[in-house]
Amino acid sequence: MATTDFTPPHVYEQPFPAFDINAIETPAYVVDVALLRRNMEKLAQVQSESGARVLLALKGFSMFSVFPIMREYLSGCCASGLNEALLAQEFGKEVHVYSPAFKEHEMREIIPISHHLSFNSLAQFRKFKPMLDAAKAATGHAPSPGIRVNPEHSEVEVSLYDPCSPGCRLGIRSDLLEDEDLTGIEGLHFHALCEQDSDVLERTVAAVEQRFPRLLKQVQWVNMGGGHHITRKDYDVDLLIRVLRTFREKWGKDVYIEPGEAAGLNTGYLIAEVQDIIEAPTPTAILDISATAHMPDTLEMPYRPHIFGAGLPGEHPYEYKMGGTSCLAGDVLSGFSFPEPLRVGQRLVFADMAHYTMVKTTTFNGVPHPDIAIYDPASREYRVVRKFGYADFRNKLS
Numbered sequence: 001m002a003t004t005d006f007t008p009p010h011v012y013e014q015p016f017p018a019f020d021i022n023a024i025e026t027p028a029y030v031v032d033v034a035l036l037r038r039n040m041e042k043l044a045q046v047q048s049e050s051g052a053r054v055l056l057a058l059k060g061f062s063m064f065s066v067f068p069i070m071r072e073y074l075s076g077c078c079a080s081g082l083n084e085a086l087l088a089q090e091f092g093k094e095v096h097v098y099s100p101a102f103k104e105h106e107m108r109e110i111i112p113i114s115h116h117l118s119f120n121s122l123a124q125f126r127k128f129k130p131m132l133d134a135a136k137a138a139t140g141h142a143p144s145p146g147i148r149v150n151p152e153h154s155e156v157e158v159s160l161y162d163p164c165s166p167g168c169r170l171g172i173r174s175d176l177l178e179d180e181d182l183t184g185i186e187g188l189h190f191h192a193l194c195e196q197d198s199d200v201l202e203r204t205v206a207a208v209e210q211r212f213p214r215l216l217k218q219v220q221w222v223n224m225g226g227g228h229h230i231t232r233k234d235y236d237v238d239l240l241i242r243v244l245r246t247f248r249e250k251w252g253k254d255v256y257i258e259p260g261e262a263a264g265l266n267t268g269y270l271i272a273e274v275q276d277i278i279e280a281p282t283p284t285a286i287l288d289i290s291a292t293a294h295m296p297d298t299l300e301m302p303y304r305p306h307i308f309g310a311g312l313p314g315e316h317p318y319e320y321k322m323g324g325t326s327c328l329a330g331d332v333l334s335g336f337s338f339p340e341p342l343r344v345g346q347r348l349v350f351a352d353m354a355h356y357t358m359v360k361t362t363t364f365n366g367v368p369h370p371d372i373a374i375y376d377p378a379s380r381e382y383r384v385v386r387k388f389g390y391a392d393f394r395n396k397l398s
Contacts (some may be wrong), residue, residue: 010265036070036267055074056074059084065236095115097116098120107128118148147215155203191338198228198233202243222251230259269349305351307348326365369392
């Protein structure tokens with residue numbers, strides 16, 4: 001059970017839904033396209049003023065029905081393997097791919113469609129370099145190869161999300177590159193942030209410059225990964241632009257960043273309905289959603305998601321836990337109080353439920369998957385773009 005009272009402060013930046021929550025079928029993820037455009041405009045500002053290129057990290061937000069909006073602003077997508085690379089191709093712009101390891105059959109499909117390809121080890125680079133060279137000779141095209149390095153600089157507090165934790169499998173440490181032949185490597189890729197501000201990036205860049213000067217001199221491009229909370233209200237965008245611009249001018253490299261969470265931050269809602277109320281010292285409202293199936297980060301982090309109208313324990317007179325419909329005993333979120341008693345049939349709105357929610361959902365226990373919908377305030381149109389049913393559950397299995 002999630003017992004933390006931590007709620008990310010950025011969730012309070014999201015307005016209450018502009019659509020009638022009682023007029024839609026629940027459960028439903030709903031993305032407000034006006035809020036999405038607001039984020040895109042901020043990312044486009046960074047791109048324009050820094051000279052760096054901004055990619056959408058599909059691992060955080062891969063709602064392809066809004067690709068037509070996002071491609072107006074961004075330079076492309078970064079993918080974490082073959083399936084995301086194929087989806088990135090549908091975005092219609094640059095495709096950058098990284099994975100801790102690739103298989104040969106995957107590489108045969110990835111090479112023709114990708115522009116940059118980052119390897120997690122020198123062994124993987126050397127294994128697939130002949131395939132890259134052969135593709136270049138045969139077709140004139142091969143993705144620019146790079147390697148992911150570990151800056152060994154970490155300011156991430158939760159180890160589950162720390163890509164630079166001691167012994168982490170992600171990225172090559174500087175000591176393992178000493179005296180190695182780096183011929184053919186054209187890019188340097190690092191990722192060390194998680195929901196952090198640009199001052200952390202500034203310190204991480206300094207660590208990379210200190211540990212990998214030989215590689216930095218050699219490569220043509222540098223990918224600074226994701227975890228940049230750019231669209232959060234108090235994020236220092238001006239510092240980010242300075243860091244990116246200064247690095248570009250100092251080293252003369254093409255620079256990329258790949259935010260995923262920042263793209264969908266505060267754009268989506270998860271609308272649920274109270275199905276029952278279990279009486280206990282702290283009553284539990286049973287909802288038609290599941291924390292473990294529909295917002296697993298709330299249990300993995302853990303963190304307390306924000307529900308519109310709810311406060312912390314003691315803030316309002318009526319305290320509740322939120323229970324999911326799965327059989328997992330710990331499918332419960334705690335720490336919510338309300339001004340009035342909850343009632344069966346009441347709609348509850350969870351904030352900031354676009355990124356790292358839809359991409360991580362499961363059909364565990366046969367729990368129904370929420371609809372995926374779009375709301376456009378300009379036309380006042382609410383449109384369900386995907387419904388899920390028994391066939392989706394059955395066909396995931398064998």
